[in-house]
Amino acid sequence: MTPTRTLAAASLALAALAAPSQAFDIDAMSDAERSAFRSEIRSYLLDNPEVLMEAIGVLEAREAEAQATADADLVSSLGDEIFRDGRSWVGGNPDGDITLVEFMDYRCGYCRRAFPEVEQLLETDGNIRLVVKEFPILGEESLLASRFAISARLIAGDDAYKAVHDALITQRASVTTASLSKLADDLDLDGDAILAGMEAPLVTEEIRANHDLARKLDINGTPSFILEDEMLRGYVPLARMQELVAQVRADD
Structure with missing residues (x-):
């Protein structure tokens, strides 16, 4: 990742931490801001595809945990x-x-x-x-x-x-x-x-x-x-x- 892109990604992360509702309110962004935001996300993921696999793993783990909880509740009721x-x-x-x-x-x-x-x-x-x-x-x-x-x-x-x-x-x-x-x-x-x-x-x-x-x-x-x-x-x-x-x- 280039220094410029690193700085941009860091800025996005800091903005999200400081004011998540504003930083990630897509509807509140201008067309140019929205386009730049999406472009930065795409570039970051292309440079770091392992992040996708990590995110998928987290999602699958959460879904499995939710399913196990739902199953346990269902078994208990029956x-x-x-x-x-x-x-x-x-x-x-x-x-x-x-x-x-x-x-x-x-x-x-x-x-x-x-x-x-x-x-x-x-x-x-x-x-x-x-x-x-x-x-x-x-x-x-x-x-x-x-x-x-x-x-x-x-x-x-x-x-x-x-x-x-x-x-x-x-x-x-x-x-x-x-x-x-x-x-x-x-x-x-x-x-x-x-x-x-x-x-x-x-x-x-x-x-x-x-x-x-x-x-x-x-x-x-x-x-x-x-x-x-x-x-x-x-x-x-x-x-x-x-x-x-x-x-x-x-x-x-």
């Missing part, structure tokens, strides 16, 4: 629906000091990728409560799988749900009535009863309620997690999840 709906399957340590909620779809590739890592997180930590929200959004096979899993829980209990859930999230074959019947046989469950219960009002209501909750939380993809009051949209690697859990405990 706490009963998220953590204590009385329907969703609860795994891990039901009395854990931290609750992790997962919105998942059985046909979602990233949900399948997250599954063994969530399992490892629960096993190695031992003090995390997991709430699973059936959130079928990827077509008819997703809906069939969720209806079957929920029906299995209602008819055969939580252990049956866990077995069905684990089988469906790792299954690569298409989900059909025939494949679900075979799955029930493989798990020694009453497949006819579970299949017959898939259209029960309680099954439909649970899926509808999860979709309504997701809309309120602005969740439109899977997997999506809620770790205490923090929204985690998308797949989160195990190491990062462990860091976040440790951070939550440290903040308490």
